[in-house]
Amino acid sequence: MLLIPCPYCGERPEIEFSYGGEAHVVRAPANATDAEWTAFLYQRSNARGSYAERWRHAHGCGRFFNARRNTVTDFFEQTYKIGEVPA
Amino acid sequence: MADIALAHADARRTAPLPGAVDRRIEKSAPLTRFVLRLPEESLTAAGAALGLDFTAPINRAVTSGDRTALRLGPDEWLVLAPATDAAIPGGLAAGLAGRLFSLVDVSHRQTGIRLAGPHAAAMINAVCPLDLGLAAFPVGMATRTIFAKADIVLWRTSPASFHLEIWRSFAPYVAALLHEIGREYPD
């Protein structure tokens, strides 16, 4: 069970959180091409190493936030609020 | 006829939890409950309207008289008051006229459970992953968290007592599980 630093509540156990997939995937606009739309919907970098992802402290403060985590070691590099620019 | 129905209903509101015979586990009296959402600019006015300090940090309880507000999120409070307190919606509406806020009555959504005794923290920690040491979880701390497979609000009211707020259909499960856990802990 990971220990996840919620930007609002501090370090909390993983089972309080739900996972939100890759972060900073920009929703394609309504006039996007089919290819752009498909890329937005389905394609993910799925990086091995540092990965930007979204979590929600669902059983805590309820907030979505972003994180950078190393997907090989599972250690968090940083977490930051939605709208904030990562350090 | 309507009044008869209401009288029956009020009797049920104060009925004990099913299956809970452990005196450490007690259903709280009926409460008025609101989910209150306040943007930053409404904090002071809301505080003045309800007599509660909404600038206190996240995951803390603030109490004034019979009213308590648990800050569960950066802009979210669970306001608890006696069932007889009918002044909250009106008070807020008056005090926050023209300002943004959201108030939703959840009085019946939840069941309150009080757990008290020297082993209260250990009993909760049986299935709740938070650090409930007094340093990490002091008196007055309140947060949503996980209790086995239920989402609960956990509020420490004294070193050896907690108030739990649970969605009503999960409350029998939480009570039964607390009872099962408590079997090995002396009163």
Added chain:
Amino acid sequence: MQKFSAFALAKEALSGQKGWDRQWRDAAPKPAYEAIIVGGGGHGLGTAYYLAKKHGLRNIAVLEKGWIGGGNTGRNTTIIRSNYLFDESAALYDHAVKLWEGLSADLNYNVMFSQRGVLMLSHNVHDEQVFKRHVHANRLNGVDNEWLSPEQAKSFCPPLNIGPGMRHAVTGAALQRRAGTARHDAVAWGYARAADALGVDIIQNCEVTGIDRDASGRISGVQTSRGAIATRRLGIVAAGNTSVLMAMAGQRMPLESYPLQALVSEPIKPIFPCVVMSNTIHAYISQSDKGELVIGAGTDAYISYSQRGALHISSHTLEAICELFPMFRRMRMLRNWGGIVDVTPDRSPIIARTDVPGLYVNCGWGTGGFKATPGSADLFAYTMAKDEPHRINAPFNLERFGAGRLIDEAAAAAVAH
């Protein structure tokens, strides 16, 4: 290839077991190959075998960054079945089951395919509706699958608890009798040995670090930890690491890689005659030939290449196992391990050509790739050899997502109301 048989064993018993050949050569990379397969699991080794055997390619290499069979091939719970709902899936997995049935003889390697039957438990009305839909579709597709009452299920699997007091009662089960298990390591080794005998180079400890393309954009070779190797036909069969490899060719994939864990108990005398699965409460269990209870758990919530799963995930599965089989509550967990599964948006695999000429990909098997191993390998070999998909794997292309033609078995079972 040296023939394995009871006679050969007897002969070696009398001569001190000194006459056994190496099962495959420890090949060093050559400068160039007609085709290169990246990934030395069952799917990759099988692809090389069928490319050589059925399509006449002779100059093939399988590149494996570690040791063959060390990825999901050697980490799964070896369930084999084909009672899938959709025509496309049923055709794919039943193609595999038919190959499984002859695989030991084909490879001259006992892969221990054991058609013990797979029971899939139903726990509510919605499960029953979904499973009966499967049974009907399977019958019309020629795939065996039958509906059992709880009592019939218990008679097929005596340890099963169908009594009162369960949180999730057993309301029935779907049974595929031709389904079962196989010995995972033997699949990798059997394919390796048979492919090696056909001249395939199996190159271990050879990690691909780059993919080369010529001016036209076509695949021209790979960079590896053991040097550059040229090829114009490259098949990626690397399960959890597919996204990483495809990124080397500039391809973003509709994949996410999750930890999946499994565990075994200490070995006991035969007690469990089949495979039992419950998708609703996340339990997958069988007993190995060695006697261990083999139990599959769920995936973790987050992407990870760490090859380990969280304790609460396996605990959740053991809760379900202990409810379904209360006498196993005192059985002890002996070993727990994790793999990396690559999951597509519709949880169905991709066996396809890509936009890059000469680049082919076989991935997205999620938690259920082992069962498809021979079928997947056969169809991927066909696709690489002909530069076009076989009829069976044609629907499992990369374009289906954009086209909205998902093959979404999981969504078909989605719970609502």
Added chain:
Amino acid sequence: MTQTYRLATGGLIDRSRTVPFTFDGKAMTGHAGDTLASALLANGVHLVGRSFKYHRPRGIVSAGAEEPNALVGVGRDEGHYTPNLRATQVELYHGLRAESQNRMPSLERDVGSITDRLWRFFPAGFYYKTFMWPKGAWTKFFEPRIRAIAGLGRSPAAPDAARYAQIYAHCDVLVIGAGPAGLSAALTAAETGARVIICDEQAQFGGALLAEPGKSAWLAEQRARLAGFANITMLPRTIAFGYFPHNMIGLAQDLTDHQGEASDDAPRGRLWQVRARQVITATGAIERPLVFPDNDRPGIMLADAARTYVERYAVKPGNRAVVFTAHDDAYRAAVSLHRAGVAIAAIVDLRESPAGPGLDAARTAGLPVRTHATIIGTEGNLRVAAVSVATIGETKSERIACDLVLMSGGFTPSVHLFSQSRGKLAFDPALDAFIPGTPAEPTIAAGAAAGCQSLEAAIASGRAAGLSATGQAVAAPVAETGAAGFLGEVPHGRDPASVRAFVDFQNDVTAKDITLALSEGFRSIEHVKRYTTTGMATDQGKTSNMNALGIVSKSLGVAIPSIGTTTFRMPYTPIPFGYFAGYARGELVEPVRETPIHAWAAEHGAVFEDVSLWKRARYFPRGAETMHDAVARECAAVRAGVGLFDASTLGKIEITGPDAAEFLNRMYVNAWTKLKPGRLRYGILLREDGFIIDDGVVGRIADDRFHVTTTTGGAARVLNMMEDYLQTEFTDLKVWLTSTTEQYAVIAVQGPRARAVIAPLVEDADISAAAMPHMSVVECRVAGVPARLFRVSFTGELGFEINVPADYGRAVWEAVAQAGQAHGIVPYGTETMHVLRAEKGYIIVGQETDGTATPDDVGLTWAIGKAKPDFVGKRALARTALASQTDRKQLVGLLTADPAEVLEEGAHLVADPAQAVPMTMLGHVTSSYWSAALNRSIALAMVRNGRARIGQTLHVPLPGRSVAVTLTDPVFYDPEGARLDG
């Protein structure tokens, strides 16, 4: 039997307490403080089990968790039976019953040992090379026979009677192992006031010191100091079995197993999940066996284990011993046994010129030492009887009679947990061992686990670990180099093909098996392990892995660090499933969610069904009614009069804020801006890929307040999806979401008499048809309770849904039921609800749709707000490929040729039922019922291009027959909707 081999004095056993037990039915006694192994040895029993493959007789090898051989089944009855327990770890208790395993009919005479006589036919991996012919024979013939021989113990035959506890804990420092290093570490850390947890697998703290009578005073002092710290939690009988990310450690604490007949009221054990700021692994080291021909006979044991039996348990493990060693520590054992009265026939040392205090002491005691010598074979069937000793390199050997052989190949630090934590191991050539290197987590190794072999060094390293774990300076690193020992097969000069020198005792893997695997091309250590099964037994290679590595290293000529180790995996020792399942059993597995009206329904005979976590009333049978009869009656009652339905499980979300309507515009396919307060609309929610995920009725309570309903199973998913868009995508909107699912009980009153029933109960609202049309909502009082009253219908009849605060739900329900008596009101369940809505062609998300259906597929295009610039899923629906598909499955109705035939849900449709398998399927039946209103069967189906096929006949092939069906419009009943107004 009497305790013939019990020493008169010494040890930590309590001679005043005699403990009776049985082994294979034979009555014996031991003393409090014994393990089953020490008690058996006290009774002269060495033969305790049979090995996995060859069924070889086996004895006790060790005195701890590493035991490969002495596996027994223990339990007073089937409800308390556990197979495969290590006798070395089972604390003796009054009345303990143990049985040996893997033998038939008895331990002494086992028919399975035929495999031992035929061992030449069963080399490593033999099963891969045969049993392939004829086809099918594997499953039917060979496999059942192999399975019967394999396995060790037997499964318990009855459900477990025990209860299990769990706990989450946090600490500053977790010390794993309470030997000299662990004790020092814990005390040092505790002095700073840090929260310390110290655990040890044994009943008593002390570790190796428990077998050191000379150190008992020091140990007692340390234990007393521990007890003085309130900030130390002491956990004896607690195994640290797993190291999880972010310094979470899994501990398994035995609470009552050692008490024997303890009440099942007390938990059997507790799973601890400890989050520690710092972990100190003081887990000790494990002695290695030596690999020599026939090294597996009962009576051949580890030297330090023999010494432990003498010093801690006061048991003489034999009368005449030969000691075989490559490490100085075995000399200590020899001296100890010698003092206890065991004749030391010889000390055979592999080393050419050993030296050390142990050797000096042995020589002083006059024990015969042969250096540069080896054991080339042993004799004895059920117990070792003699060994043959030869000088290395020479063939001439000397036969030495004995009933006990001690062996020591040196020590392997227990790096399991450190390695599980993903720390990097470093190979120490001076120790011939892997020791902890670079850590990945905040973890420190101390004592023998870090390679310290002397007591002084262990204590010092424990103290240093305690300092550093609490952020204090460590004066000087602990420097000590122990001795290596021996790895691999010892030199014996015999034909390797004709001898068996066991590496993995339990799995019967010999040195020869490993070299066979190498010669067959299995070069990776993982391949060697899997092909030979070395290290895969229940001891997970604790005594065998390093020797296997040594053999591979020598055979391939590759240094051990270049080969690496196999992966260490949790658990360190086997842990019962029950620990992980914990409190979750029966009803506590998952919450059972019940509505405020549940008890009423139960009292009125409802049959319930599970829908997600909820219990929902499915139907209300009267007397002996079947479900079919009850549902037909309930349906008829609703159509003709009025019915009462509990819809409380529907998800509800209160959406508030000035931008609430705009938020709904962006989330749902429908247009919301023009919906007036007091009106309802049916909403459809898509995923971003354009497929339906949920639906429900949405009411506008005020300009800035909506009451949204969702499906029962979708409530949490929809709220999370909305929060996601609100917080991360539509951050410009001033909107708040609150779940109100459980705030309201929802009482549906449906049928032509619905208004007549509720009218007398309603205050503060005009519910006449004119004032309150279909699809409207009003806030009022019902039965005196504040309510949101919806006029809405999922039945096609005039209908209301009364939303009241949940605590009043049952009272209002009863008031409605009472008011409805005069109108013949009938409670109905989900099954009737399904039939009624199917008669109207209303879909159920998850039944008609399956996650791949668009609104158009189910005939709901009309609901889409065409003018909206965007909504979730809009762009996906416009995808060229999706829009151009002409063979999508569409919702249609089905009527069977025989009106009495009710199709099975899930049945498939084809054009030609006579076609060959695999058939071309055109669709499937999603819902199928007997319609009382139409007096015939009806069904809904999703059929390829179905709307264009309406009027056509298709076929539903069933086993042995086929049913012809006509495709129709999906609305079977009252297509004009006239009945909605009652």
